[in-house]
Amino acid sequence: MNKKYQVVGIGNALVDVLASADEDFLADNGIGKGIMQLIDMERAADLYDRIGPAQEVSGGSAANTIAGIAHLGGRTAYVGKVKDDQLGRIFAHDLRAQGASYETSFADGEVPGETGRCIVLVTPDGERSMNTYLGVTEFLTPDDIIPEQMAEAEWIYLEGYRFDGPESHEAFAKAIRATRSAGGRVSITLSDPFCVERHRVAFREMIHSDVDLLFCNRAEMLSMYETNDFDAALKQAASEVAIVACTDSEHGAHILAGERRWHVPAIPVDLVDATGAGDLFSAAFLWGLTHGYSLEDCGRMGCIAASEVISHIGARPETSLRKLFERHHVL
């Protein structure tokens, strides 16, 4: 079987607005450090007025993952909603220019708001604090899911953030049905501990019944199972999902499959901007998985890709990940 797409991602289509800020700025503006907060248009405009000079780079968590897989040469598609405005055209351009298929129709002109954006404030320690104005990307509905496209996916990759919207739950359910019935598999990322907090029940139901591969980090894992016992949470997840890939910042990542378990180390690097670390871990892992590599090597590739993306501003790779894999002897 050679499906048209190795991975189809579904998520929030956002343009990142990247600016530097210090800890005082975060405190003065009520911004939670290291997490993602949803903000409305008014707050977005107000915050934008306060931040320093910025640069705009296409982002969106699952979109970064899909861009990363495409960068590696994988066959990918993306589903997410933008408007036919300048930022929306930038988002579409960058994804297609990276080699991904992106055919989601523009949000209707009558849908309120503009293309979504994420104001990412990077503190001197390289940590990023995200303030997301969803805009039209909130309005992803089941109509945006083309069953024929899902049937052409070896894997779909669902972004937990998109659980913030009831119609998107239905969209995910439709995507899962279409993928499964054509023999494809389902992966999901939990996105953020507060996102897990908001959607724990829905996440757990979906993971239990539909997910073949779970991506998360330590904080999300602990939030999911409402425990402080990381090891117990990992085992619990592994009892429900075929493959668990849980990142753990500078401690690398834990990969579990049934009774088997691997730990892969992080690659030491000068942290410039943590944006996209998890997204690129997923990208490299899924690329490895769909190209016949061992789960352990998939995890190693994930850590290498994450190290690349945190060594510069922006959440998409700027140097050849393949060359980095070769340098680390996983290719």
Added chain:
Amino acid sequence: MNKKYQVVGIGNALVDVLASADEDFLADNGIGKGIMQLIDMERAADLYDRIGPAQEVSGGSAANTIAGIAHLGGRTAYVGKVKDDQLGRIFAHDLRAQGASYETSFADGEVPGETGRCIVLVTPDGERSMNTYLGVTEFLTPDDIIPEQMAEAEWIYLEGYRFDGPESHEAFAKAIRATRSAGGRVSITLSDPFCVERHRVAFREMIHSDVDLLFCNRAEMLSMYETNDFDAALKQAASEVAIVACTDSEHGAHILAGERRWHVPAIPVDLVDATGAGDLFSAAFLWGLTHGYSLEDCGRMGCIAASEVISHIGARPETSLRKLFERHHVL
């Protein structure tokens, strides 16, 4: 006398669209390496479809200079035209967030086109090739020049590129009159050898009669005086203009004032993206000049600032220029 602004810049208000490209891409798409070409909207859309993933950063030659002076703590304002669209709001935000005053009214909704942009293709050698869709920034008219603002400027800084538009000639003339009659001085950058080719007569007339400080590089200087004798051209310029600051790539810069002449060396640096080198040279030079430094030190600051901006992607400073000046013992 303490004027409100040390420098007021007037030029093309553009957002840069920065992407990597190889030499073959330039050749296949008829792009002249290292220069600026004007393109129309159709060509801009077509070229954008062909380039790889990009990032958007506020640019515009004189705007980069004004942003650089503001970054150093100088009192600045900028005049240039954008539309009230997403890219226009990004441009305005970044300039104001850097501390510059920017009050030019948005182009009327009936003016055709969008906010201008410059597709900057950076080759592996760090050289940049610019493809500019002027959009509404072409429609800068004398109405956009507020005489009271010019009267508040110690220096105005005119961008040669803006000579591509008859109404802008009048706008420049109006700005010069208002500045001069209030005791301010006039600087200009020649921008590009092909720009000099297009406007040699107008440039020479203005330089001869109105310019106190001329910024250019070697190629522009040679084009201006239609000669291959660099030294003769420098002397000719110095006979017409009080101060000449002529950059010469890795050979540094030549500063001339009457019979006096200095050569300042370039700062060796790993060239990543040459975009903005000349703009930041001007920024540091003008900052030094309006803060009581010697012409030689102004030139040294110019070379240091240029070295910062070519060591990363984008044409505005990302690290503290003041700290770099201190490290090189010019502060």
